[in-house]
Amino acid sequence: MQKKLYIGTNTKMYKTIRQTVAFLDELGSLTRDIDRNLLELFVIPSYTALDAAARTAQAQAITLGAQNMSWEDEGQFTGEVSPLMLEETGVRLVCIGHSERRHIFGEDDEVENKKVLAALRHHFTPLLCVGETASQKELGIQNEVLRSQLKVGLHDTSPEQARHIWIAYEPVWAIGVGGTPAGVMYASRMYTVIRQTLREIYGGEAGDRIPILYGGSVNNMNARELIQAPDIDGLFIGRSAWDADNFSRIIHDLVDICLIK
Template sequence: MKKLYFGSNLKMYKGISATREYLQKLVENTKDISRDDIELFIIPSYTTLQTATDCCDRDFVRLGAQNMCWEDQGQFTGEISPCMLAEMGLDLVMIGHSERRHVFGESDVEENKKVKAALSHGFKTLLCIGETAEQKEYGISAETLRSQLKIGFYGVSPEECKNIWVAYEPVWSIGVNGTPASADYAEAMHKEIKTALYEIFGEKAEEIPVLYGGSVNPGNVESLIVQPSIDGLFVGRAAWDADKFNTLMRDAMKVYAERVC
């Protein structure tokens, strides 16, 4: 059975005490699951990262940052540098979340600078991509994803694929009012993503897991996880309760083992 990836971005939710409680419970709930079978990661808010790294057993959960500046230091008020994140002992950095792109106006070129900086500091680098509802309506979803990938990974060598993860999150499917993508649509877009990654990196692209994120919930997890091009799930609010996230992961693993293996 291939390793399945499960993770969640806590966004601007959960303060220090809530994050500590959540992570400790998540580890306790899932420590019986072999980490040869799953890769579990959580991306808390900045103010909780030190507590998270201190309290969380890192043999069971990778911890990441939600964003990062591309410069090591300098006059960038309000930014966090890769050196600061490395000093905290984090495992990964998320780049290009749709809220960074569409709320804060970050461009593909900026995401590319962040990707290269994160990789140069040895982080697992999770690049988020996704099309808007308007782009989907115009029939340019695949073109949008290919553009985000080709610019986002411009100048990145195939040897760095071992530290690259990709999350496909259609903008229209995430958040409180998001509409979940069908499993067939998600699979079709994942195929496009994997084709583009192969064009960029060649055979090394096979090392890159591609996760689906977008209103993942107990009702669609089983149909998503069995799709051949989906390597894992990037779960939103359905993961913010440790007990429910544990159940969701186990349900996904069970159906994957029954239908795929």
């Protein structure tokens, strides 16, 4: 049986409400021919666009996510967005621990764990992002960093809850305008570390079910090679996905490859 392919994007702080709706409408139309039993297509827009995004005609074909979330349901937390607020938008996915949240806004593994637990409590799918910095890679401690991020970030979650968890491996040095994508051999080694750690946390069967995505300077040139690497279940794509036509071409290409495998 063909394994489901996970492909999505986070638009960060780039698209307005109008631009997001237009993007979703075009993307949904261009990918209408793809069986959603084979493809889990997701888009993570800005908070302000979520309500309008959920009301588009394509909302059923594209899973919508939030870029962040508070671990508290309510309270005196100016500027935060609670799980209760996200429930009203129809969001099903929450991105947690993106490298920009960790390294620009100072979130640590304990904070990410609180958010993972809150997401599961409110029946969202947490997409937990993990990845090492360039200096950690140079020191040769990337394995330890990934294991720590996973073991702390997923602390107190159960094998039953693991069915609703996704992981994105995003090496910090590979993200952004100046990022350099990880080579397939290097990414495969890191995926082995991630998969082994998930098995330690949840056991073999539950740990093997969790989809692991790669993100970090994915583009039309390297997407094909990355998706064929062992253990990579999908791609979390940045600016190459922000044009619906180009994103559709990448998606169709990857789906065709996976059907041949």
